[in-house]
Amino acid sequence: MPDIPVYPLFVRDATNLDAKPELKAYVFETIDFAPVRGYSAKPINLLILIDLSGNFLRIRLLDHKEPLFLDSAGTQKLERFASQYKGLTPRHTIEIGPFNDPGLRDENVAHVKGVQQGTISVKAINRAILTAAAAVATAKLKNGADDNVTAPVSTAIPKESKETKDPKLTTATEETKTLSPSSKPVAEITEPRQDHHKEVTASPVAEKTNPINATNAVAMTDPSKGVNDSNSTSQTSVVDVQASQPTSLNIDSQTTIHSNHELNIQASERDDWITSWQSRRTHIVIVLCGLLALSVALIAQLRFSANPVRMRRLRTLYLVFTVGFIGWIAQGQLTIVNITAAIEALSSHGDLSFMMNDPMTVILWLFAGVSLLVWGRGTFCGWLCPFGALQELISLVANALGHKQRRLRTALDTQLKWIKYVILLVLMTSLYAAPSFAELLVEVEPFKTAISLYFVRDWPYVLWAMVCLLLSVFVYRGYCRYICPLGAALATLGILRFWSWIPRRDECGTPCQSCRHRCEYQAISPTGKINYQECFQCLDCVSIYQDKERCYPLIQMKKVIPEVSRLR
Ligand code: SF4
Numbered sequence: 001m002p003d004i005p006v007y008p009l010f011v012r013d014a015t016n017l018d019a020k021p022e023l024k025a026y027v028f029e030t031i032d033f034a035p036v037r038g039y040s041a042k043p044i045n046l047l048i049l050i051d052l053s054g055n056f057l058r059i060r061l062l063d064h065k066e067p068l069f070l071d072s073a074g075t076q077k078l079e080r081f082a083s084q085y086k087g088l089t090p091r092h093t094i095e096i097g098p099f100n101d102p103g104l105r106d107e108n109v110a111h112v113k114g115v116q117q118g119t120i121s122v123k124a125i126n127r128a129i130l131t132a133a134a135a136v137a138t139a140k141l142k143n144g145a146d147d148n149v150t151a152p153v154s155t156a157i158p159k160e161s162k163e164t165k166d167p168k169l170t171t172a173t174e175e176t177k178t179l180s181p182s183s184k185p186v187a188e189i190t191e192p193r194q195d196h197h198k199e200v201t202a203s204p205v206a207e208k209t210n211p212i213n214a215t216n217a218v219a220m221t222d223p224s225k226g227v228n229d230s231n232s233t234s235q236t237s238v239v240d241v242q243a244s245q246p247t248s249l250n251i252d253s254q255t256t257i258h259s260n261h262e263l264n265i266q267a268s269e270r271d272d273w274i275t276s277w278q279s280r281r282t283h284i285v286i287v288l289c290g291l292l293a294l295s296v297a298l299i300a301q302l303r304f305s306a307n308p309v310r311m312r313r314l315r316t317l318y319l320v321f322t323v324g325f326i327g328w329i330a331q332g333q334l335t336i337v338n339i340t341a342a343i344e345a346l347s348s349h350g351d352l353s354f355m356m357n358d359p360m361t362v363i364l365w366l367f368a369g370v371s372l373l374v375w376g377r378g379t380f381c382g383w384l385c386p387f388g389a390l391q392e393l394i395s396l397v398a399n400a401l402g403h404k405q406r407r408l409r410t411a412l413d414t415q416l417k418w419i420k421y422v423i424l425l426v427l428m429t430s431l432y433a434a435p436s437f438a439e440l441l442v443e444v445e446p447f448k449t450a451i452s453l454y455f456v457r458d459w460p461y462v463l464w465a466m467v468c469l470l471l472s473v474f475v476y477r478g479y480c481r482y483i484c485p486l487g488a489a490l491a492t493l494g495i496l497r498f499w500s501w502i503p504r505r506d507e508c509g510t511p512c513q514s515c516r517h518r519c520e521y522q523a524i525s526p527t528g529k530i531n532y533q534e535c536f537q538c539l540d541c542v543s544i545y546q547d548k549e550r551c552y553p554l555i556q557m558k559k560v561i562p563e564v565s566r567l568r
């Protein structure tokens with residue numbers, strides 16, 4: 001028997017309690033074989049019960065940290081997804097469809113219903129299940145060669161013993177020791193167990209429909225592995241198996257699994273993300289076209305902003321595209337969770353490949369990263385953030401209705417802008433000092449509520465998102481300028497920008513304050529200097545710079561030049 005954390009499950013014939021319990025299934029946790037990371041970069045863990053033919057009998061979600069599914073309703077969605085694997089095998093080709101997929105299946109192919117906004121999470125679950133099951137099947141079910149596992153020798157189970165009354169599994173090593181005093185240990189688990197293993201409370205085989213009669217089942221497991229409800233975190237336990245007994249496995253030759261290679265497992269990470277990218281090619285093409293158009297406009301900023309009315313219209317149109325398509329349709333809202341997940345992934349295993357499952361995030365982060373170096377945080381915040389764009393559109397609607405946002409006093413505005421940096425600092429510190437607080441603090445971002453979940457969420461989250469949006473009726477992009485930790489992170493990284501791209505004149509600031517008074521984001525200092533950390537690249541000041549009616553030096557020049565001409 002290989003030294004792997006897989007636990008045999010024995011079933012006793014209810015009609016013949018003197019008979020030796022028979023091996024019927026195996027129980028294991030996916031984290032031991034495939035610690036697949038989801039959106040949060042933390043591994044998802046499932047408990048799997050698999051029969052001797054490789055059929056999934058039961059799958060239960062033990063632990064996850066998927067940001068969109070942290071509440072009980074979200075967790076239930078993931079549990080429902082995992083439960084669809086019941087009756088399938090690692091040999092099945094699994095197609096994850098939309099959330100309303102009819103879920104058809106035959107002996108080779110199975111369609112499972114996806115989870116709305118949960119592509120990365122369900123793919124991680126899929127991969128964890130299939131990869132772990134394949135490993136277990138290969139080790140335990142290959143022609144029965146490795147399965148010299150038998151029930152405990154002793155058959156002296158009292159008729160009124162605990163397991164005959166309790167519908168739960170009889171699991172702990174206590175019973176095992178009693179049942180097989182002569183048996184010898186063949187596997188030891190020495191790694192410390194994690195807290196989340198305590199969460200399993202129910203027997204995975206307690207279902208009536210289960211082919212295994214739970215009343216008579218004996219799982220040779222460690223309680224700390226989570227099959228029963230023990231809170232034990234024992235560091236060393238013995239899977240007590242009579243290795244000398246001949247195998248009595250009943251593996252159907254038709255369904256025997258020979259090796260990993262013969263398993264049709266489309267579970268490799270690479271396959272996963274290639275499928276993700278292929279399935280989203282329309283979204284990818286549209287977003288790439290949008291990014292190309294934006295790049296051209298920003299490179300040709302002087303020409304693009306020469307006509308202020310046309311520029312305003314095009315900008316408003318782009319913001320609608322950002323909210324509607326990038327945000328609500330393509331789900332391309334970047335978030336501080338991407339950064340925290342990347343930090344955690346880099347510090348724990350140095351692998352960011354889990355991000356490849358979300359093409360929008362990858363494309364937008366690449367673009368945001370490059371534009372950060374060229375133009376600063378303004379390119380993303382000013383043009384590509386769906387929640388930021390939504391705020392600006394709300395401000396524009398309020399303006400159209402005659403409500404103008406208030407300009408705060410410069411000193412107050414400067415002080416308030418520090419709030420977002422403080423939030424970012426606390427968040428980053430708590431990532432290490434108090435991870436559960438960090439999970440709570442990321443909820444300061446209303447993106448998940450307003451963009452990813454279309455405001456369909458518990459009311460406190462919806463209320464917070466509405467407050468953030470309403471703020472922009474009174475203060476232009478108030479959330480962005482004062483609260484947003486992602487904006488703060490981008491502004492901090494923006495110090496790497498190598499180009500001061502906004503054209504300036506000697507008169508900017510002294511004496512001219514025209515741009516400064518018109519910059520809605522209050523990103524120009526009284527000296528005329530641009531604060532690129534707070535600039536949202538709206539191009540208003542670039543437009544003013546070339547406007548003979550609004551730029552003071554140009555107005556002066558216009559006055560002087562005819563006089564000079566007359567003097568001649
Ligand atoms: S500050 Fe935050 S909400 Fe505003 S545009 Fe930037 S990332 Fe988006």
Ligand code: SF4
Pocket residue numbers: 502518519520521522523524530534535536537538539540541542
């Ligand atoms: S007007 Fe303000 S926000 Fe807009 S580009 Fe100029 S400095 Fe940046």
